[in-house]
Amino acid sequence: MSELLRVEGLKAGYGEARVLAGLSFKMEAGEVLALLGRNGTGKTTLINTLVGVTTRHGGRIHLSGQDVTRRAPEARVALGLGWVPQERNIFRSLTVEENLSAVARPGPWNLDRIYAMFPRLRERRSNLGSQLSGGEQQMLAVGRALAVNPSLLLLDEPLEGLAPVVAEELLHAVSRIVREDGLSAIIVEQKARRILKLADQAIVLDRGLIVERGTSTAFLADTSRFERHLGVGR
Structure with a gap:
């Protein structure tokens, strides 16, 4: 597999307020990444920064081999970024x-x-x-x-506020998109176990930093990770 996304020392927020404190990670083409953490830890800010709608204070973003750090959101879409924000838009x-x-x-x-x-x-x-x-x-x-025919799909809490039967229908569709069709994705979801079953890798954010990372299989097998970072029963 080839590298699809590389984030290096990313610091960002809104205006002068800094939320991300220096994140670094990378994704391979075809991978699905679960982005986990309690509310207010920087998950949505990271998604928004990848899209290009926050204030960047440092670091770099490479998408499909190109440095998009200073590029406008529409230029990132042209390079293969698809975005589903919480607000749907x-x-x-x-x-x-x-x-x-x-x-x-x-x-x-x-x-x-x-x-x-x-x-x-x-x-x-x-x-x-x-x-x-x-x-x-x-x-x-x-x-x-x-x-927009993306190479990387960003999903920010896609199941939030949906009735259980509708959430299951949408989750099934997302599963087909990333598994059967092989589309790379970063998925934010509060109910972590549901998304980890779809993901290859996972990272946990806390106070704008990556505090833990690993395979989704390892996260599902080690309940202490949920207790420490996400709350019991997730």
Whole structure:
């Protein structure tokens, strides 16, 4: 496998406020990374910094062999970054199909393939974003990220706030995307065990630093890691 993402000494935050205190890690193409930690430890800030929407105070980011540290978010998308933020950021005044078409880039993830992954979106293709349920909006957010045909998919708490049956449906789709289709991903999720089953590697953040890293198998086998960093029963 070839290196897909390399982060070196990354320091970032919002304005003068620093959240990330100097992170370094790398990912290989085809890998899935679980990003774990309690609320407020820097997980979303890391995702946002990879996208390019925070204030960087130091360090570098390389994506697909290119230094994207100073590049605008749209340039990072062009290099293969797909993003599903917590806020979803769908166009509520556009239809499902318009949402997908507005961001589409050439590649294997076309409308038909996205609809095959999310049949509900095909059924609601003429509905406005504002007319969708929360689960359907999240499916649309993932579909929009796939429509740019990314090499790396960033998912920030994709199951948050969803009804259990909808969360399971979406989790199954994400599993197919990363396992059957081999798309690399970084996934943030509070219910760590669910995501570790999909991941190859995991890192745990605390106060803007990586405090633990390893294979997902090792994390699942060692419950003390959950007790120390994530809380019992995760």
